[in-house]
Amino acid sequence: MSGPAQQRASVDQASIDALQDVLETEHAALWAYSLIVAYLPTDLAERARGDSDAHRTLRGLIEQTLSDVGARPVSALPSYKPPTPVTDGPTAEQLAVVAETDTLAAWRSVLERTTDKPLRAAALDALVSGTVRCMQWRSSAGLTPVVPTFPGRTP
Numbered sequence: 001m002s003g004p005a006q007q008r009a010s011v012d013q014a015s016i017d018a019l020q021d022v023l024e025t026e027h028a029a030l031w032a033y034s035l036i037v038a039y040l041p042t043d044l045a046e047r048a049r050g051d052s053d054a055h056r057t058l059r060g061l062i063e064q065t066l067s068d069v070g071a072r073p074v075s076a077l078p079s080y081k082p083p084t085p086v087t088d089g090p091t092a093e094q095l096a097v098v099a100e101t102d103t104l105a106a107w108r109s110v111l112e113r114t115t116d117k118p119l120r121a122a123a124l125d126a127l128v129s130g131t132v133r134c135m136q137w138r139s140s141a142g143l144t145p146v147v148p149t150f151p152g153r154t155p
Helices: 013-039 042-068 089-113 117-140
Strands: none
Touching: 013 042, 013 089, 013 117, 042 089, 042 117, 089 117
16 A cells, blocks of 8 residues: 555545554554564564564555544554464464454455545555465465465455
8 A cells, every 4th residue: 555545635434444444453463463473483483574564564554544534543452362372383373364364354345345446456455465475374374275265255
């Protein structure tokens, strides 16, 4: 998302709501990755740090876009509860899958809830890069199918 709102003064409320929702999931993903790296071997921890950087970039762009259109970006929570305890490498990899799956669903929602072309293009870019991250974590966690059939679709 390269500054999609910088050329306009405003976007509709549905788009703003979708961006706030995806911002919440990006906050949660960053928190998850800060936990994940503590349990992974060096090679996977490096991948997790890179993925965290990608989410940090997305979060910054969303916050800037919301600010540009006059909306106050939602804040991160002090902590988040993982769906299952993270106690070792395999459970850390599973949390990475959850973090990526959740952000994919939120980015897909942006596509579904906005007609703004720059926002739709940014959401599609985020879906593509997020699908690659999710696929890598699903592969290392031994999950099949490795590539989600419909990235961002919730069951």
